[in-house]
Amino acid sequence: MRGPWRAALALALHIAFFVAPIALVLGLLTIAVVTFRYDQTSGLKAAAAALVVGALFAVGLRAVLRSRVRPRGVLLSRSEQPQLWRMTESIAAAAEAPAPDEIRITSEPVVVVREDTALLGLRTRTRYLELGLPLLAALTVGELRAVMAHEIGRLTGRNRLTVLAYRTSASVERTVTSLTGGPTKWLFAGYARAFTAIAATTAHELELSADEVAVREAGTRTAVLALRKTVAVRIGWQEYADEYLSMAKAIGHTPDVLLGFRKFMSHPARKPQLAERAKQAIAEDPEGRVRRRIEAMKRAGNREREADERPAFAVLRNPRKSVPELEDRLTVDTLGPRLPWPELAKQAGAAHVAEQAALLSAAVEQSGLPVQPSIAGVLAAIHRGQGRDLINPVLNPGLSPELVDEAAVDMLVELLGCTVVDALVCARRAHHELDWGGPSQVRLAGGQPLDPDRLVRPAVVDPRLVPGLHRALVNLGVPLNHARKPAPEPEPELAGIVSPVQCAGSSYDLLVTDRGLVLLPSSASTTKRLLAGTLARFREAELEQLGELAATPVRQLRERPGAQWVDSRDVASARLDQDRTGWSLSLELYLDEYAVSELDDELVQDVADGASELVLRSTADGVEHGDPYRGLGELMGARMQVEEPLAASG
Numbered sequence: 001m002r003g004p005w006r007a008a009l010a011l012a013l014h015i016a017f018f019v020a021p022i023a024l025v026l027g028l029l030t031i032a033v034v035t036f037r038y039d040q041t042s043g044l045k046a047a048a049a050a051l052v053v054g055a056l057f058a059v060g061l062r063a064v065l066r067s068r069v070r071p072r073g074v075l076l077s078r079s080e081q082p083q084l085w086r087m088t089e090s091i092a093a094a095a096e097a098p099a100p101d102e103i104r105i106t107s108e109p110v111v112v113v114r115e116d117t118a119l120l121g122l123r124t125r126t127r128y129l130e131l132g133l134p135l136l137a138a139l140t141v142g143e144l145r146a147v148m149a150h151e152i153g154r155l156t157g158r159n160r161l162t163v164l165a166y167r168t169s170a171s172v173e174r175t176v177t178s179l180t181g182g183p184t185k186w187l188f189a190g191y192a193r194a195f196t197a198i199a200a201t202t203a204h205e206l207e208l209s210a211d212e213v214a215v216r217e218a219g220t221r222t223a224v225l226a227l228r229k230t231v232a233v234r235i236g237w238q239e240y241a242d243e244y245l246s247m248a249k250a251i252g253h254t255p256d257v258l259l260g261f262r263k264f265m266s267h268p269a270r271k272p273q274l275a276e277r278a279k280q281a282i283a284e285d286p287e288g289r290v291r292r293r294i295e296a297m298k299r300a301g302n303r304e305r306e307a308d309e310r311p312a313f314a315v316l317r318n319p320r321k322s323v324p325e326l327e328d329r330l331t332v333d334t335l336g337p338r339l340p341w342p343e344l345a346k347q348a349g350a351a352h353v354a355e356q357a358a359l360l361s362a363a364v365e366q367s368g369l370p371v372q373p374s375i376a377g378v379l380a381a382i383h384r385g386q387g388r389d390l391i392n393p394v395l396n397p398g399l400s401p402e403l404v405d406e407a408a409v410d411m412l413v414e415l416l417g418c419t420v421v422d423a424l425v426c427a428r429r430a431h432h433e434l435d436w437g438g439p440s441q442v443r444l445a446g447g448q449p450l451d452p453d454r455l456v457r458p459a460v461v462d463p464r465l466v467p468g469l470h471r472a473l474v475n476l477g478v479p480l481n482h483a484r485k486p487a488p489e490p491e492p493e494l495a496g497i498v499s500p501v502q503c504a505g506s507s508y509d510l511l512v513t514d515r516g517l518v519l520l521p522s523s524a525s526t527t528k529r530l531l532a533g534t535l536a537r538f539r540e541a542e543l544e545q546l547g548e549l550a551a552t553p554v555r556q557l558r559e560r561p562g563a564q565w566v567d568s569r570d571v572a573s574a575r576l577d578q579d580r581t582g583w584s585l586s587l588e589l590y591l592d593e594y595a596v597s598e599l600d601d602e603l604v605q606d607v608a609d610g611a612s613e614l615v616l617r618s619t620a621d622g623v624e625h626g627d628p629y630r631g632l633g634e635l636m637g638a639r640m641q642v643e644e645p646l647a648a649s650g
Helices: 003-038 040-065 082-095 133-138 141-153 160-178 182-198 202-218 220-251 257-266 270-284 289-300 319-330 341-367 375-383 387-394 401-426 452-461 463-476 526-534 536-551 554-558 628-639
Strands: 074-076 102-106 111-118 123-132 430-433 441-444 494-503 506-513 516-521 564-567 571-579 582-589 604-606 612-626 640-642
Touching (some): 003 182, 040 182, 074 319, 102 319, 111 160, 123 141, 133 220, 141 202, 160 182, 220 270, 220 341, 270 289, 375 401, 375 463, 401 430, 494 536, 506 536, 506 554, 571 628
Parallel strands (some): 571 640
Antiparallel strands (some): 074 102, 111 123, 506 516, 516 564, 571 582
């Protein structure tokens, strides 16, 4: 069954969702009135039952109906950006769709219309058109018009029933996600599965009709190109954030985000790579959604329109002024003064090699070898065959044994190469140069490029080549006595929380970090946890408490009374046993005079060969925050042995 009939059936079910409980309560009240005429006691009991049922339905409906769509991003008023508003309203008029009430700029690489609705989608309160800033950098005006036309076209469709059913389906799915737990979520999730199964085709039908609007507004070629390009933009934006925006965060300066992303996307090396990756992503999509849309657009046969090849930010008034203002308003935490990209890359590169040089000094200090942390001292140690022992303190303790040698070489090459560059930068003999096609390049004072990996790797792999490396460094003018102060212990980063777990008969909140495990005495009583499993209010309060824990620096948590710390470097092996009732994690620890863990003696028991064992067990009423199990697997690495996978226990 397709088309409006399926949408009509879905809407009938949705209306019944509201009518059925009202009818049930009215029926119970009617029974109470009739019964009261013949037996007042039985009538009062029936009335009480009706009131109880009505109260339960009222509480459940209140939890369901309070879900709201909140505005995101930066609001653009009509007076602030009249050209963008005119473009939006002309598209809506051509599509015979309602115009959005607000236009907002976001930092996400998408254009989307979000609707704040009442009665789970039956009535619309506010429509928000959210325009992603990255698209303004990467698309042309014609492509932006196509993307906006597609989103606005979703508001009209071929018939109103389909639009209403789709809006209701989106509201139902959003409500299920927002409910925190308890019987209300369990019951509503069942209804949501039934509703979405009936309304499953409405999204596909609306998408096809929205694509027809996009083709009419921008032409077939531009609409198809825009669809493909948005896939490339999503891929590129993630890479841009990882490789370039991270530099700004590292040194505390604000770059020109939109301008930088435009240069990133249009770079001769990046552009074909991103296009190919987008093409591959479209081809490998198991659902084939984008492929079907492109084929449908090509079959539409509409007459082509003249493409508007101006950059998309041309729809903004005075983009040179308004774009930086939008970027500043989108930034929640200010990064500091603005800095041009070339200077930002130069400073970020210098800061990175300085950090790596400090890490090399820390490794030398922790190794216990009689080695000076200078470049000359490290070269001498490598020449004596001590490179592996030198770098061992900063290697991941969870590495598989067969990977340790290769990882030691790579780490030593990375740290020594960065230390060499750091020495040259400090001596003003080299600097980092921005490259939109890849990582920043190291340039010597004369302009020649320098590849530190190629320079130092041969000698690290074969210590007999160290004298040759020594001469090469002297010829480059590298100060061989250069060394940084050892880097302090890095602050652990939280992966997730499990609350509570049992350890030696006591309850703890388990915090999994990338450096070890924190155990905090749990203050929640069994009664409170049982209530959290049945009542949404108590579950929300518990999740808020876990959120507060997650937002607290791990260093501060370790200083709390009764806190325990299991350092990853002290873990020899780990075993995870899983069954139908939960899991048990056994950690074999070496708590000798060199150990850095902080554990009370009563929590561990001695085992063979001078090792100790710490056992953690899950509880039936436990809750999670973040992704603790992924973090635990990454923390333990090859040391983890899973005795009985969870999938096999069912």
